[in-house]
Amino acid sequence: MNAKFDDGAVGLTAVVSVQGGLDATNAALFEAHCKKRLASLAQKSLVIDLRAANFLSSAGLRSILILGKHVKAAGGRLAICGLQGVVRETFVISGFLDLFPVAETLEQAAGLAGGGPPPPGAATPPGHR
Amino acid sequence: MWRRCLEAFRPTLAFKLGLLVLASTGLIFLVAFGYSNRVARRLLLQAVEENTRNLARSTASRIESVLRAVEPLPQWLARNLGNGSLTVPEMIRQLQEELNVSPCIYGSAIAFAPGPDPGSKRPEAPYVYRGSGGFQYVNLAEGDYHYDTWEWYLLPREMGRPVWTEPFFDEGGGDTLMCTYCVPFFRQADGKRTFAGVVTADIQLEQLARMVSAIKLYQSGYAFLLAQNGQFISHPNPEWVFKESIFSLAEETGSQPWRAIGRAMVQGKEGFVKTQAPGSAVDSWVYHVPVAGGWSVGVIFPEAEILAGLRAMNRTVYWIGILGFGLLLAVVVTVSLGITRPIRVLARQTHEIALGNLELAVPPVRSRDEVGDLSHSFENMRLALREYVANLATTTAAKERIESELKIAQTIQRSFLPKRFPPFPDHTEFDIHADLHPAKQVGGDLYDFFLLDGHTLFFLVGDVSGKGVPAALFMAVTKTLMKGVAEQQLSPAEVLAKVNLELAIDNEEMMFVTLWCGALDLRTGELRHTNAGHLPPLLLRGAGEAQWVELPKGPVLGVVEEAVYGTQSIVLRPMDTLLLYTDGVNEAFNTRQEQFGEGRLEAFAQAEAGSSPKELVERLFGAVQTFAGGAEQSDDITVLALRFRGWPGAAAAPGRKPANAQETAAGNGPLPGKEN
Numbered sequence: 140m141n142a143k144f145d146d147g148a149v150g151l152t153a154v155v156s157v158q159g160g161l162d163a164t165n166a167a168l169f170e171a172h173c174k175k176r177l178a179s180l181a182q183k184s185l186v187i188d189l190r191a192a193n194f195l196s197s198a199g200l201r202s203i204l205i206l207g208k209h210v211k212a213a214g215g216r217l218a219i220c221g222l223q224g225v226v227r228e229t230f231v232i233s234g235f236l237d238l239f240p241v242a243e244t245l246e247q248a249a250g251l252a253g254g255g256p257p258p259p260g261a262a263t264p265p266g267h268r
Numbered sequence: 269m270w271r272r273c274l275e276a277f278r279p280t281l282a283f284k285l286g287l288l289v290l291a292s293t294g295l296i297f298l299v300a301f302g303y304s305n306r307v308a309r310r311l312l313l314q315a316v317e318e319n320t321r322n323l324a325r326s327t328a329s330r331i332e333s334v335l336r337a338v339e340p341l342p343q344w345l346a347r348n349l350g351n352g353s354l355t356v357p358e359m360i361r362q363l364q365e366e367l368n369v370s371p372c373i374y375g376s377a378i379a380f381a382p383g384p385d386p387g388s389k390r391p392e393a394p395y396v397y398r399g400s401g402g403f404q405y406v407n408l409a410e411g412d413y414h415y416d417t418w419e420w421y422l423l424p425r426e427m428g429r430p431v432w433t434e435p436f437f438d439e440g441g442g443d444t445l446m447c448t449y450c451v452p453f454f455r456q457a458d459g460k461r462t463f464a465g466v467v468t469a470d471i472q473l474e475q476l477a478r479m480v481s482a483i484k485l486y487q488s489g490y491a492f493l494l495a496q497n498g499q500f501i502s503h504p505n506p507e508w509v510f511k512e513s514i515f516s517l518a519e520e521t522g523s524q525p526w527r528a529i530g531r532a533m534v535q536g537k538e539g540f541v542k543t544q545a546p547g548s549a550v551d552s553w554v555y556h557v558p559v560a561g562g563w564s565v566g567v568i569f570p571e572a573e574i575l576a577g578l579r580a581m582n583r584t585v586y587w588i589g590i591l592g593f594g595l596l597l598a599v600v601v602t603v604s605l606g607i608t609r610p611i612r613v614l615a616r617q618t619h620e621i622a623l624g625n626l627e628l629a630v631p632p633v634r635s636r637d638e639v640g641d642l643s644h645s646f647e648n649m650r651l652a653l654r655e656y657v658a659n660l661a662t663t664t665a666a667k668e669r670i671e672s673e674l675k676i677a678q679t680i681q682r683s684f685l686p687k688r689f690p691p692f693p694d695h696t697e698f699d700i701h702a703d704l705h706p707a708k709q710v711g712g713d714l715y716d717f718f719l720l721d722g723h724t725l726f727f728l729v730g731d732v733s734g735k736g737v738p739a740a741l742f743m744a745v746t747k748t749l750m751k752g753v754a755e756q757q758l759s760p761a762e763v764l765a766k767v768n769l770e771l772a773i774d775n776e777e778m779m780f781v782t783l784w785c786g787a788l789d790l791r792t793g794e795l796r797h798t799n800a801g802h803l804p805p806l807l808l809r810g811a812g813e814a815q816w817v818e819l820p821k822g823p824v825l826g827v828v829e830e831a832v833y834g835t836q837s838i839v840l841r842p843m844d845t846l847l848l849y850t851d852g853v854n855e856a857f858n859t860r861q862e863q864f865g866e867g868r869l870e871a872f873a874q875a876e877a878g879s880s881p882k883e884l885v886e887r888l889f890g891a892v893q894t895f896a897g898g899a900e901q902s903d904d905i906t907v908l909a910l911r912f913r914g915w916p917g918a919a920a921a922p923g924r925k926p927a928n929a930q931e932t933a934a935g936n937g938p939l940p941g942k943e944n
Binding site: 163197200233235 | 731732733734735777778779780782800801802803804819821822823824827828831851855863902903
């Protein structure tokens with residue numbers, strides 16, 4: 140699966156945009172890329188921009204899970220931006236929508252990741268009843 | 269043929285080196301040899317010319333000195349005779365004295381001119397010569413010897429001065445070959461100077477010839493004496509003396525050079541000429557010098573004889589050259605073999621090494637030149653290569669072991685899954701079939717089914733994230749947990765909640781499973797099912813349409829410890845079929861990077877609604893494989909199909925009313941089933 144990872148930032152929040160698909164062949168690479176990005180910016184929180192992603196396998200999901208755990212351990216938060224088509228479907232089916240805050244725009248996502256109160260309509264945190 | 273031989277011939281370094289050295293040395297030797305030969309020959313010829321000139325000149329001067337020694341006495345006598353008259357005995361005494369004084373004079377005569385009247389008595393002509401028994405006296409005026417007809421008398425009379433005659437045989441006089449110096453004497457009478465006679469002195473040519481023939485030059489060189497007319501006065505060949513002249517000889521042999529030499533000699537010139545000896549074809553050199561009186565001395569010798577020394581030297585030099593060449597060849601071969609030995613050994617060894625024998629050590633070279641460096645580098649390369657190959661072998665062995673272990677893991681993993689169909693031959697209420705096609709790498713797909721009691725079938729399909737041994741292990745744990753928990757007779761949602769908790773504790777690696785499971789009441793057809801992030805099943809109603817089964821919400825297993833799952837219920841009618849699968853189906857790619865997708869899956873289900881579970885499973889695999897074309901299968905593919913046939917005693921003994929209500933294991937709000 141061919142994919143391109145682009146670095147960006149909104150304010151102080153690191154952003155990594157995925158173009159193409161995330162699967163078993165590049166999930167580890169994506170994970171390492173994001174960790175490196177966070178380290179280079181000396182930031183805790185991360186926004187994964189999936190607006191240009193067109194495929195997400197279970198390995199891709201797992202890399203997001205690991206990144207979430209990594210960010211959380213550092214005291215930051217992970218937010219997802221822009222779920223489209225099959226990627227959104229994958230998020231829905233696997234229940235990941237409930238695991239990470241998801242926003243439509245980078246600014247909203249950065250807001251969610253920044254530790255502020257989630258805007259109305261954002262995903263319910265896991266375990267909430 | 270020879271060309272092929274030539275192509276097969278590969279000159280070695282030593283050969284090339286030797287050839288080059290020998291060729292250049294040979295060239296230098298030849299040039300030096302040729303040059304020295306030329307110079308030596310020129311110097312030799314110069315020396316020979318000088319020697320010969322000296323010899324010829326000294327011979328000429330000796331002849332001249334003999335002749336000059338003869339001249340004064342007759343001159344003196346002639347002067348005396350011109351002044352007064354002597355008696356005959358006085359004259360004889362005078363002549364005897366003359367011979368006594370001058371040993372080179374053979375004989376001497378005084379011949380008076382006869383009277384003017386013809387027939388008058390001739391005056392006395394005393395002649396004294398060296399006879400066999402001492403001086404002999406002859407009166408030339410007596411007998412048949414008409415002296416007044418001889419050249420020795422006529423020439424001085426006519427010329428009026430002293431003259432040397434040509435050689436002649438004095439028959440009746442000295443009776444020998446001679447030349448005569450004749451001096452005229454005159455008387456004064458009436459104030460007039462009249463010719464009165466001639467005084468002569470003879471030299472015996474035999475004496476001169478002996479002098480000339482005594483000259484020996486080299487082995488066969490000799491001298492010869494020519495008279496004024498070219499006649500041989502002296503020559504080693506006695507047949508030629510006074511019988512042949514140089515010109516007659518040249519005429520006989522047709523030799524142009526000899527004619528030229530003869531001309532030059534007669535003209536009194538000196539010269540050094542190369543030609544062929546008369547009467548033979550031997551290359552010879554001639555040196556000729558004039559002798560006073562118009563004679564000429566020639567010295568002739570074969571060229572081969574003067575060059576004999578040079579030839580001998582050349583032969584010696586030639587042999588020295590050959591020997592030196594041989595010695596040089598030996599040295600060059602030895603040295604070049606010595607120099608190239610390490611290279612040859614290296615070439616042989618490296619050839620062996622290149623063939624794969626890395627155990628063969630490159631021979632150590634002690635020299636610290638380029639060959640030494642090369643050997644050293646090559647040895648290092650060999651060692652590095654050997655180590656690398658050894659490492660590679662170890663790595664390959666390890667890899668093979670890992671691969672074989674993976675294979676075993678895959679086999680063990682697959683052996684977890686039920687593979688005997690039909691699994692429950694005595695249960696006619698349902699028909700189930702499933703299969704798993706593993707990807708090249710060990711994956712984490714799983715399926716299972718088992719009867720909880722006589723009338724409940726529990727079945728599940730799941731997919732562990734990732735691949736490899738971790739996924740396989742996680743799959744094994746999941747399957748074991750699922751069976752263990754399900755047998756506690758909990759609702760499917762409760763089962764998932766419990767299993768999720770077990771999996772999520774200390775899940776450092778964030779492995780997770782998507783899993784769908786359901787419990788089918790075989791008496792009523794009620795299916796209570798739940799889902800943890802898995803793909804929705806397809807329900808094939810009888811032989812009619814296929815529809816997606818709506819699913820309760822629930823996250824994947826193993827991530828959120830406190831996750832809750834909902835149970836949903838649908839009722840299967842007899843001959844309804846449920847089709848379950850993993851993402852290996854809808855996410856199968858073809859070579860154009862297109863996905864199989866839900867659309868194709870749904871269309872397949874529509875088309876195959878009437879097929880048996882076994883056919884469904886097999887045909888779906890076939891469809892995916894056809895779609896993928898040559899593209900490699902990247903993920904495990906699992907398909908499970910279940911057909912509900914109905915409870916055999918359903919009509920006679922209606923079972924429990926199907927539960928329409930939804931149970932929720934974790935208190936989520938009720939979700940309506942598709943059917944209800």
